[in-house]
Amino acid sequence: MAMPQHDQDADVDAGVAAAIATQFGGDAVLYHAYAATCTVQFVVDRAAGRAACVAGDLSALRLLAHNLKSALGLLGHDRASSVAAHIEERAGAGDLHAACLSWRSLDAALSRLEAP
Amino acid sequence: MTEQSGPGMTGALQVLYVEDYAPSVVLTRDSLMRRAPDIHLDVVATVGQAIERLQRFEAQADDPGLAESERTPRYDLVLTDLNLTDGSGLDVLAHVRTRDLQLAVVILSASNEEDTAIGARDAGADAYIVKGDAYLSRLPDDLRAALAHFRTKATLRAYPRHRA
Numbered sequence: 177m178a179m180p181q182h183d184q185d186a187d188v189d190a191g192v193a194a195a196i197a198t199q200f201g202g203d204a205v206l207y208h209a210y211a212a213t214c215t216v217q218f219v220v221d222r223a224a225g226r227a228a229c230v231a232g233d234l235s236a237l238r239l240l241a242h243n244l245k246s247a248l249g250l251l252g253h254d255r256a257s258s259v260a261a262h263i264e265e266r267a268g269a270g271d272l273h274a275a276c277l278s279w280r281s282l283d284a285a286l287s288r289l290e291a292p
Numbered sequence: 293m294t295e296q297s298g299p300g301m302t303g304a305l306q307v308l309y310v311e312d313y314a315p316s317v318v319l320t321r322d323s324l325m326r327r328a329p330d331i332h333l334d335v336v337a338t339v340g341q342a343i344e345r346l347q348r349f350e351a352q353a354d355d356p357g358l359a360e361s362e363r364t365p366r367y368d369l370v371l372t373d374l375n376l377t378d379g380s381g382l383d384v385l386a387h388v389r390t391r392d393l394q395l396a397v398v399i400l401s402a403s404n405e406e407d408t409a410i411g412a413r414d415a416g417a418d419a420y421i422v423k424g425d426a427y428l429s430r431l432p433d434d435l436r437a438a439l440a441h442f443r444t445k446a447t448l449r450a451y452p453r454h455r456a
Contacts (some may be wrong), residue, residue: 201429209322213315242375243313246402246423250319 195252207251214247218286225283229276237275238267244282256285304330305435306365308345310372310384311400312337319428328432334365339379342372343387350391367395369418369439374401374408382415389416396442398435418442 192207200207221240228237241263248257259282266275305328311317317335324331336342349364370388372381385397396418401408409420419438421427427434 198425199428201426203326206319206322206326206428210315210319213318217313217315239375239377242402243316247313247315249402250423 191252234267308370309333310342323428369396371398396439398438
């Protein structure tokens with residue numbers, strides 16, 4: 177069963193707060209500057225992910241998922257980071273179908289992060 | 293025993309930074325500007341670009357007449373991501389060690405797999421940093437420690453020649 181939206185939002189807020197405290201040493205300005213850069217990059221990444229799935233380019237998809245795993249983890253979006261890790265693993269194993277199935281989920285998560 | 297001193301221990305540090313993911317470049321640069329403004333990054337995005345810079349770095353040592361505009365910085369250290377578009381940070385490391393360039397090399401990775409870290413160390417990396425909790429706040433100290441590690445190794449290698 178899907179988690180209610182307000183619970184998801186609370187999860188995200190807690191993840192962001194934890195990320196600022198642990199990953200950024202309490203520096204919220206640095207965190208938000210990084211988040212702004214990522215928001216721009218995610219538009220590019222979503223297009224690249226879709227293109228990689230269409231082209232069956234596992235290598236590109238694996239590297240993209242690897243970068244997103246790290247970026248989303250730093251931002252405190254642990255669920256999305258876990259999905260990216262799964263895609264990286266599946267792409268590395270040559271499983272295009274599973275990797276691209278999970279890409280749809282990650283693409284949706286990234287689109288929510290792009291929203292103002 | 294001679295105490296380690298000079299550039300890199302406490303002073304300015306010139307770093308060739310190899311990273312292809314734009315947000316990582318911005319984050320590392322912003323973080324270092326706040327925590328360690330004396331650490332300067334020269335950023336390239338690919339293994340190919342890194343090797344081209346390192347070839348220029350190597351060549352200019354033998355060419356004092358080279359114009360200032362054609363010079364690369366006098367690097368102290370190479371900081372490279374492990375997974376890059378056109379290869380691996382280990383390829384950059386291999387180039388540095390094969391050419392015996394006097395540079396510390398630090399591998400930066402999201403992977404905390406022990407085998408990968410050991411492999412990088414065995415290949416001559418001076419440090420392997422995982423992008424985990426609080427790595428940004430530790431990065432300036434980790435870079436300086438890696439440079440100290442490299443210089444200690446170089447001193448130990450040179451010592452028998454001094455005695456001969």
